[in-house]
Amino acid sequence: MVELGGDVDLQARGADAEAAARRVEADAADEPADADREQDVEGVGERDAIAEPGHEAAQDDDPTQAPRQRRKGLHPSRCLPRLRDLVAVLLDRQAHGASLRLGPPHEYGRSVTSPEGLDLDAVVPWLRERGLVGDGDVEASRLAGGLSNVTYLVTQGDTSLVIRRPPLGHVMPTAHDMGREFTVLSGMARGGFRAPKPLAFCDDESVNGARFLVMEYVPGRILSSDAAAEGLSVEDAGVLSAELMDTLAELHAVDAAAVGLGDFGKPEGFLARQVGRWRQQWELSKTRDLPEIESLATWLDERVAAIPTGAPWSVVHGDYRLDNCIVDPVDPRVRAVLDWEMSTLGDPLMDLATILVYWSRPGDTLRHEIRFAAFVTDRDGFWDREALVDRYATASGRDIGHLDVCIALSGFKLAVIMESIRKRTLAGQQLGADMSLADGMARATDALAQMGLAMADGEGVAALSR
Template sequence: MPGLDLDRLSPWLAAALPGGGTELSAELLAGGKSNLTYAVTDGTSTWILRRPPLGHVLATAHDMAREYRVMAALQDTDVPVPATLAFCDDSDVLGAPFYVMERVEGRPYRHSAELEPLGAERTRRISEALVDTLAALHAVDPVTVGLADFGRPEGFLGRQVRLWKKQMDASYTRDLPAAEELHRLLAADVPAESATGIVHGDFRLDNILTDEQDRPAAVIDWEMATLGDPLTDLALMCVYGRLGEQVKGSSVVDVASAPGFLSEDEIISRYASRSDRELSRFGFYLGLASYKLAAILEGIHYRHLHGQTVGAGFEGVGEVIHPLLDAGLTALKESY
């Protein structure tokens, strides 16, 4: 299996997890367009293993130690996360650092077609819980949970603008004039940050496992977590909703178009009622989120062109970037 040598993993797992068997089998879980996620079993127990993608890897975007640390820190908070079990920084085992966590039962809803059979009332509850979980995360005091040194919150927004420009440049395969213009406008008018909090970095419904009672069972995919301005999470979630409306029928997440799902205005209003953060410059955050997502997708597009992706669904990623950048330019004119 690409990225997972079970012969090397077996002795490590048996030593790291008491009772872990050595006769292992594994399955690559669907939807892993960045870090690779596997279900590993010894026939009795099943665990989830996360490792970086193969080939071209963007700097800072696939740090397994950071992902493991933030989930471990949130274990006793109101934010549901899987139990972290073991971390390995020995690249001789799988060729890269990785970690193992518990398997949590739940569904990562990605498309509106998956929510529609539930009905509008259940879909609304799920989207309300999504916003409430984000507000709960942003209410956690990083110092209290041992994450005081997890990031550099001062100047966070300016660094984000510079970081995603570097990531975009690192995945260069073509000219993107709209990306250049969006970056120029963002860099020229960076607002002051809101109060420091824990930033998930890719918060959306398919990064939450929802249980059969429509409750969040676990927030997953913490690979871009840091300390900084939490409003970037809210903006990115909104941009995913906008993108899904623009490119229906693609592999892009489009749950926000399901009947009953909170509208963007309702999402922002519900979040605002559970937070004291200032939203008057939210248009900037939407523009930054659009640029960030475009840089991430361009990295995936780069890996696909070079045969370094695992799984299906990558063919149309490159075309998604154009409407995303246009929406980012429009967002900079919006106010709240």
């Protein structure tokens, strides 16, 4: 509840196991800066759900009443778009733990307490020098969740910005490269792709203890839980399913060289390097012998080696899924794609495979053992996985002949991450976790391994519906 005349600090949700997956992978990764970067972190949702805006009040259509005079400049066609964005901003700030102040303003220029990891006394002058904020109060709040790159909402009046920095504490030398994320966002802006516009990059660690980037704030909804999708109609769920595939096809059509990303990665040998990397990580992370993982890794080695060289490549997001997209607060369309820290140049089918593994449908058994972003797409209206594949193939015009390999590899990668979380939990290194998390991660690892082997047995996309 918000009380008029005072501040209310809305409690942010605690970091969960899904967010922990991001830090586990980041801590394990340490490769040269020009290598593939998808090893840096396995992206998982960092935001809470945002509630649906309320319905507009119905107009009085009593014919006996004289028409009401409208005040100049308040025609609905001009007001509603701004009102929609305002509602989205307020809902998003509430969902992410920001303070909603409805009382008297602060005294001019009063400092606001800095959230952990963001020194406003140092950062605000840096922002002012670049014209990103003016004089007066600046507020900041950490967006809830996430143990990987840390994201803050910075506000001043009706101006909202987002700042991203590496995690607090120890970070591998080449992981969490803010400059790299700024580069890919800049490329997406040049290509007209739907992503937050990058505004500034600070490579001077003395300002805030770490390099950071500033990007625009895009209001909207994050559908990261079943409750977040509560207001989505059956029709809208179907439209959004198509929109996600069309958006992915648009990303993979971006000309990397034309937008300044021609040397952003090494597409040749991409899949083989992925298999080798995650096989090595399994040896470092495993808490038990799991023959299914060994069998899956062997199958992947053989199948990847059989894929012809010179396969088409593109910019790859690295963690493309529903809850890494900002959805318009009214229309079922994607306003922006978030979390580009794992992006590189590689096989575009890995992005399709990732969203298929995270997708869920009623009747799934193995998928529901993996509690991350579960049940959102179980709702009526969301498409089955086969329909998603067909839509992407049509929209992109790409050959999807080795999609089974990419799905099995995506499942293998996620299984290793789940096992890593289990190992940290058993060792008492996963903050806020108890042994129930270790048990849950074991079930998730087992489920992902079984899904991967079902793909290896030739079951196709249906293997994900087991």
